[in-house]
Amino acid sequence: MAALCDRFLTEYAEHHCKPSTRKGYEIVVRTCIKPKLGPRKIVDISRVEIVAFHHGMRDRPYMANRAVSILSKMFNLAEDWGMRKDGANPARRIKKFKEEEKKRYLSDDEQARLGHVLAEALETGQETPYVVSAIYLLMLTGCRLGEILTLQWDYVTARHLELPDSKTGRRRIPLPREAYDVIMSLPRVVGNPYVILGESDEGHLINLQKPWRRIKAKAGIDDVRMHDLRHTYASVAVMSGIDPFLLKEIMGHKNLQTTLRYSHFADEAVQKAAGSVASRLAGAMRRSVVDQPKLRVVS
Known part of the structure; x- marks a missing residue:
């Protein structure tokens, strides 16, 4: 199994998966699959063993499900490579654990605090531009982290980010004036194609996590991940009345179902609007009652 893991990463993942996907595969293989199944013979692995492997990781449902999905890919390839007989994938149809999706969005107040901390960090030089x-x-922009860190000047136009490749393939991302101005304010280094530079003049910024931890601590939003900034963009878009089909294109989602995860924000916006209308009408009706002259009862 250890040899199958290595071949899966070098012959399959290396040539058919994006870098972020490959990295995720490597982590799961190294930390979960190899330690448990590495010494076992490929032909000896049974469905019962995979079920037990999956159940043994029940305290980490997300990782458990990813590990079984990767194992299923590996066993399919093992059949293609003549290492197991056809139709004998022991990782197929394993009942996945329910995964609680992490939903975190910045409130208006948190957005303001983050903006204040970013402005202060830039002014004092505590963080680089x-x-x-x-x-x-x-x-x-609602972009993914990798899309921003690997952004090149050649991809930037006055109105769009023209990404030749992303998690979902080629993307044309709308570039608002505010975001365009941020990009244009950055110094360019001759010979370096990237927009977001690291400590050196070569390549791009690799690790944004460390400065993000410092920034979010000062802003009092310690539980916010960088990916939650993308969630915040989508939530604000829905509350602003942007059509889900348009938002799907902006966010680069593969399917509409992913975008519709934010639909409850539209419900909240509708509820708020309805409440505002009702409050205004109720106020007008109360005023009319107060202003109406009292009727005199004639006996």
């Missing part, structure tokens, strides 16, 4: 700009761009 590239770090501050990267976080601004995550908020203003």
